[in-house]
Amino acid sequence: MQPSSPPTSFFLGVLFLCFNVDYQILWGDLTEEVLKDGSQFYTTFFNAPPAIKALLHGMMGVGLLAGVYKLNVWDESAMFFDGSSLAAYVFAIVVYLSVVIPGLRTVADPVKDVDTKEDQIEALRVASAGNIIMIACLTLVLLLQAGQEYARRVDAKALAKAQQQVAVEPTAKKEKKQ
Numbered sequence: 001m002q003p004s005s006p007p008t009s010f011f012l013g014v015l016f017l018c019f020n021v022d023y024q025i026l027w028g029d030l031t032e033e034v035l036k037d038g039s040q041f042y043t044t045f046f047n048a049p050p051a052i053k054a055l056l057h058g059m060m061g062v063g064l065l066a067g068v069y070k071l072n073v074w075d076e077s078a079m080f081f082d083g084s085s086l087a088a089y090v091f092a093i094v095v096y097l098s099v100v101i102p103g104l105r106t107v108a109d110p111v112k113d114v115d116t117k118e119d120q121i122e123a124l125r126v127a128s129a130g131n132i133i134m135i136a137c138l139t140l141v142l143l144l145q146a147g148q149e150y151a152r153r154v155d156a157k158a159l160a161k162a163q164q165q166v167a168v169e170p171t172a173k174k175e176k177k178q
Helices: 005-027 032-046 050-070 076-108 117-177
Strands: none
Touching (some): 005 050, 032 076, 050 076, 076 117
């Protein structure tokens, strides 16, 4: 298992919980019931106890540190797979910080006489879209890590086969001479 897989999988789990609400907001009929459910869900999410927020942000940091740590061996695999995974993970964090959090703040704690009902609905839709973007980024991280493991296994098999052929060639040449 890759070092950043557990935090990535954790966040995908959280985002798939949100997807139940996001799907209705983005692709379903935007009824008052859907808006009420989305608003209640994200208000609860936004007003979570500090321990829950610390866990979420701590897991984010663990994933980021694991991604940076994997870059300590700078070879072709690290440049392509680890670098791309880290870029996708950082992009997901940026979307979270710059899109989702402000959107949830508008939904959960609107500014009086500034944020209208339409602003809250739009913020709910934007936050939901941000969650979908984060799901795509984090899925890409897992796919890149799986691709890296597959590439390592293919290389190991090819190396073992080449070493076996090198070991067999000298004995084959000796047998031909006799």
